[in-house]
Amino acid sequence: MMRQRVLDLLFLIGVVVKGIDGLVELIGGAALLILSPQAIQHLAFRLTAEELAEDPNDFLANLIVRGATHLAPQAAGFLAAYLLLHGVIKLAIVLALLRGSRRIYPWAIGALALFLIFQVYELFVSPSVMIVVLTVLDALIIALTWREWHEGRTLRETARGTIDWVLRRSV
Known part of the structure; x- marks a missing residue:
C-alpha cells in the first residue's frame, strides 16, 4: 500500500512538472521566434548577472548563459519549433x-516515447548530463503513466486518494 501511494505521488508530481x-x-519557443539570438544573449546575461555575481559557479545560471551564447541563428528556428511543439503536446496531455x-x-x-527517442538520439550526438537527467525522468514518467493506465484510474481519482493519504500521514 505504501509503495502504491508513493508511486501515485510521484505520478502526480510528474504531471505537475510536465505542465x-x-x-x-512554450514561452522559450515564443521568445526564440520573436527575439534575435543577440537579444536572447543580452536577456540571459541580464537575468543571471546578479546570481553569477553572488556565485560564479551557479549551475543553472551558467547553463542559461552558455546556452544563449552558443545559440546559432540557423538553429534558432528549429529549436523554436521543437520547443513550441513539445510545450503544446505536454500541456495538451496535462489538460x-x-x-x-x-x-x-x-x-x-x-x-x-517519441520525445524520449529523440533525447536518446541527442545523447549519442551531443551527450550531456542534462539530457541524461531529462531522459531518465521522462522514462520514469512513461512508466508511471503506463501504471496509471493499467490501474484504470483517472488523474482526479489518483489525486484524491493520494492527497487524502498525504494529509492523514502529516497529521
Whole structure:
C-alpha cells in the first residue's frame, strides 16, 4: 500500500512538472521566434548577472548563459519549433489528464516515447548530463503513466486518494 501511494505521488508530481515544463517550453519557443539570438544573449546575461555575481559557479545560471551564447541563428528556428511543439503536446496531455480522460494515457505514453527517442538520439550526438537527467525522468514518467493506465484510474481519482493519504500521514 505504501509503495502504491508513493508511486501515485510521484505520478502526480510528474504531471505537475510536465505542465510547468510545457509552459516554460512554450514561452522559450515564443521568445526564440520573436527575439534575435543577440537579444536572447543580452536577456540571459541580464537575468543571471546578479546570481553569477553572488556565485560564479551557479549551475543553472551558467547553463542559461552558455546556452544563449552558443545559440546559432540557423538553429534558432528549429529549436523554436521543437520547443513550441513539445510545450503544446505536454500541456495538451496535462489538460486532458486534468479533465479526467483515461483515453489520453496511451497518447501520452506514445508522445513521451517519441520525445524520449529523440533525447536518446541527442545523447549519442551531443551527450550531456542534462539530457541524461531529462531522459531518465521522462522514462520514469512513461512508466508511471503506463501504471496509471493499467490501474484504470483517472488523474482526479489518483489525486484524491493520494492527497487524502498525504494529509492523514502529516497529521
